[in-house]
Amino acid sequence: MMKPLSTEKLYNHCDLALFDFKTTDELEELDEIIGQRRALKAISFGIGIKKEGYNLYAMGKLGSGKHTVVEKFIQSKAKDEKKPGDWCYVNNFEDPRKPIYLKLEASMGVQLRKDMLELIEELQTVIPSIFESEEYRIQKQAIIDKLTEAKEKSLLELKERAKKNDIYINYTPAGYTLSPMSDDGKVLGKEEYQALSTQDKEHIQEKILTFRNELENIVQDIVIESKIQQKEIRELERKMTKKAVDASIDELKGKYQDYEKVVAYLENVEEDIIDNSQDFLISAQNNLATMGMNYAKQSGIFNRYNVNVIVAHKDVEGAPIVYENNPTYTNLFGEIEHMAQMGALVTDFNLIKAGALHKANGGYLILDASKVLMQPFVWEGLKRMLKSSEIRIEPLARSLSLISTLSLEPETIELDIKIVLIGDRLLYYLLYNYDPEFRELFKINADFENETDRNDDNIQLYARMIGMIARDNGLLPLDKQAVGKVIEYSSRMAEDSQKLTTHLAGLSDLIHEADFIASQEHMDHISKVQIDQAIMEKIERSDRIKDKMYEAIQRGTILIKTEGSAIGQINGVAVLDLGNFSFGNPSKITALTRLGKGGVINIEREAKLSGPTHDKGMMILSSYLAATYAKDFPLSITATLVFEQSYGRIDGDSASCAELFALLSSLSDVALDQSIAVTGSVNQNGQVQAVGGINEKIEGIYDICSLVNGQKTHGIIIPASNVKHLMLKEEVLEAVKNDTFKIYAIESVNEGLEILTGKVSGTKDANGHFPKESINYLVEEKLKLFANKSKQKKI
Structure with missing residues (x-):
């Protein structure tokens, strides 16, 4: 008979002799990532290669620390890279609907904005003063006098010639009038004029018409000369404004001479100021009229000279690293805001947002893949901009042709960026297989491990990592016993006694909860007691469903037999996963066999409650x-197998061994020990x-047996290949030590049969026969009997 496993096989205790510290406060900071060599190599390659399409997808289990690892690794590389420049949008004086961008060295964009504000503020004083100068007044008066x-x-x-011809030209508020004169130089009255002969009247009208035409020609010439005068005055104003502006603009041109586009912009600014010098006079006049209130700021009359710095890198060291937690269309690609004025929405380049x-x-953008895909149109927009290497700010409604209102069309900005998507494996494979553009744009994938080897070196690193978690989160330090328990819990999370989980979120949560318990007890460090209590309370918060199901078994509502023996009946065990908690749930499996041709019938499948793996x-x-x-005769059997009192879907093949034992018991008519699951x-x-789920299954059987028959000995049969996964709770270890609970590890069906029946299972001899009275012999004889009866019925 096979012996049960000893307690040494059931739990891999952490060797505290590896630690030479009292608390984690004594440990150095961890400067490396545990167990992610493959992922780090992929990240290094993806970041290092500066070719189109070599963006990165970091995939792995949620909570494995992908984001932290990626960000820390990028930070180590980015700090030595060139700091990108500032991005600004300025007015396009030729077409204000199409603002232009300026790219300057880091912090120079902010400086340009400041310089432009100072320039306009200065010119609001200088330009009005230049128009009040003696020089301007003299030159303007000379043009007017001319x-x-x-x-x-x-x-x-004209008046003199008209007078010689007895015509008087006079200017009145209503305009010029032409009147006949007498020989003595007086204007003829109405009666005097009427007394003249018809011939004299006609002669006078002819002269008046002649002089009127000449007068009109002179007036037209005066209008033309007035336009020339206005043009000369305007040229004078331009000349005087240029004189006021030149020095300041030339100073700025010299300051930004290395930026060709900035110099061109300053030239356009100068030209616009010269063309609109009256704005500065109006501003000055309104400032006086409003008792010194800043009219320009209130009216926004000079907003067209602002510099809209959408991105500044003044305090950034190296290349920027941005994590966008909410990647909406506007948050990712920027937007053009609007203001309400007089009941209408208006905008300009100052309302462009990055x-x-x-x-x-010029650096790195980290995004959560699932969040990007959940936002409407973001994924398509991101791919489009990566392929074109340009950032285009365009309202989403306009790009979808939902609105046709007039808006801005900012100049596109060159895009030089490395995108890092963080997500799970399934999402990566779906994108890779169903989105051809994805594989072109994200050519590097960093696959994060779920676990790492539990060896002495990694245990030492793990201890430092635990200390780092405590320090970074302002938690109490852990003593060596607490660290050992966390490491053992890590193996339990990894479901492997020889591995450590890389799911850092789960470990961090455990340490946080233990810290709270220790703080409540006014301790200065976290001990193993607080770790144990945190684990126990974590389970207790989530095990209500388990308690209800176990209570139903204890009260006999769900029939589970844990003592005696029975033919064709056995206790299997499944794992119920409730998300943050899973537990072992025993089920009674029964088998019935008879003569027939149906083969093995799975009642769960017939009821459509069975999954494909179970089938x-x-x-x-x-x-x-x-x-x-039945190699030499037909298999003439109908066998039915069922999970009793199972009302939900069943999947997985972990019960196939138990089902086979029930089936063989029914065929051999040999009872199975019901105290062993x-x-x-x-x-x-x-x-x-x-x-x-081997640990949960064993603990589930132990809990049920303890509830139903606490004083008796029980056990469970598990695969020998699962022994390395065992990290069982203390109560199970104690029961095994006291010989009240036994765990058998088998490699073959025959070994399990012997444990369950107490009889020899039997192996074939050289002639291909099983030993008489062995379990396998009895099974074979029953199948032969069925075959013979089936043959006789046909005859």
Whole structure:
């Protein structure tokens, strides 16, 4: 008879002799990442290669620290890279609807904005003063006097000639009037004029018409000369404004001479100021009228000269690293805001806002893949901009042709960026297989390990990591016993006594909860007691469903037999996963066999409650029966297998071993020990294979047996290949030590049969026969009997 496992096989204790510290405060900071060599190598390659399409997708289990690892690794590389420049948008004086961008060295964009504000503020004083100068007044008066003198001379000459022809030209508020004169130089009255002969009247009208035409010509000439005068005055104003502006603009041109686009912009600014010098006079006049209030700031009359710095890197060291937690369309690509004025929405280049792409341009942008895909149109927009290497700020509604209102069309900005998407493996494979552009744009994937080897070196590193978690989060330090317990808990999380989990979020949560308990007890450090209590309370918060199900078994509502023996009946165990908590749930499995041709019938499958993996396990049972017992005769059997009192879907093949034992018991009419449960899958050759959730399954059986028959000895059969995964709780270890709970590790079906029946299972001799009275002999004889009866019925 096979012996049960000793307690040494059931739990891998941490060797505290490896630690030479009292608390984690004594440990050095951890400057490396544990167990992620492959992922780090991929990240290093992806960041290092500066080619189009070599963006990075970091994939792994949620909570494995992907984001932290990626960000820390990028930080170590980015600090030595060139700091990108500032990005600004300025007015396009030729077409204000199409603002232009300026790119300057870091902090120079902010300086340009400051310089432009100072320039406009200075010119608001200088330009009005230049128009109040003596020089300007003299030159303007000379232009005015020139026209006045020419106008008076022309009119005077016309008046003299008209007077000689007895016509008087007079200017009134209603305009020029022409009247006939008498020989003595007086204007004829109405009666006098009427007394003249018709011939004299006609002669007078002819002269008036002639002089009127000449007067109109002179007036037209004066209008033309007035326009020339206005043009000369405007040129004078331009000349005087240029004189005021030149020095300041030339100073700025010299300051930014290395930026060709900035110099061109300053030239356009100068030209616009010269063309709109009256704005500065109006501003000065309104400042006086409003008792010194800043009219320019309130009216926004000079906003067109602002510099909109959308991205500044004044305090950034190296390349920027941006993590966008909420990657909406506007948060990622920027937006053009609007203001309400007089009941209408208006905008200009000052309302252009940067997105995460702008802020990370020249560096690294980290995004959560699932969040990007959840936001409407963001994924398509991101791919489009990566392929074009340009950032285009465009309202989403406009790009979808939902609105046709007039808006800005900012100049596109060159995009030089490395995108890092962080997500799970399934999402990566879906994108890779169903989105052809994804594989072109994200050519590097960093696959994060879920676990790492539990060796002495990694245990030492793990201790430092635990200390770092405590320090970084302002928690109490842990003593060596507490560290040892956390490491053991890590193996439990990894479901492998020889591994350590890389799921740092779970460990961090445990240390936080233990810290709270220790603080409540006014301790100065965290001990093993607080770690144990935190684990226990974590379970207690989530095990309500387990307690209800176990209570139903204890009260006999769910029938589970944990003592005695029975034919064709066995206790299997499954794992119920509730998200943050999982536990082992025993189920009674029964088998009935009879003569027939139905083979092995899975009642769960017939009721459509069986998953494909469970169905596969049933097919393997049929194959095992035929290959082991019925090579020389037909298999004439109908066997039914069922999980009793199971009302939900069942999947997985971890019960196939237990189902086979129930089936063989029914065929051999040999009872199975009901105090021993079974878990494990089986292959066609009768080898028992490893299953998942082995710790929960063992503990579930132990808990149920303790509730129902606490004083008696119970046990469970598990696959031998699962022994390395065992990290069982203290109560189970104590029960095994006291010989009240036994765990058997088997490699074959025959070994399990002997444990469950107390009889020899039997192996074939050289002639291919099983020993008489062995379990396998009895099974084979029953199958032969069925075959013979089936043959006789046909005859």
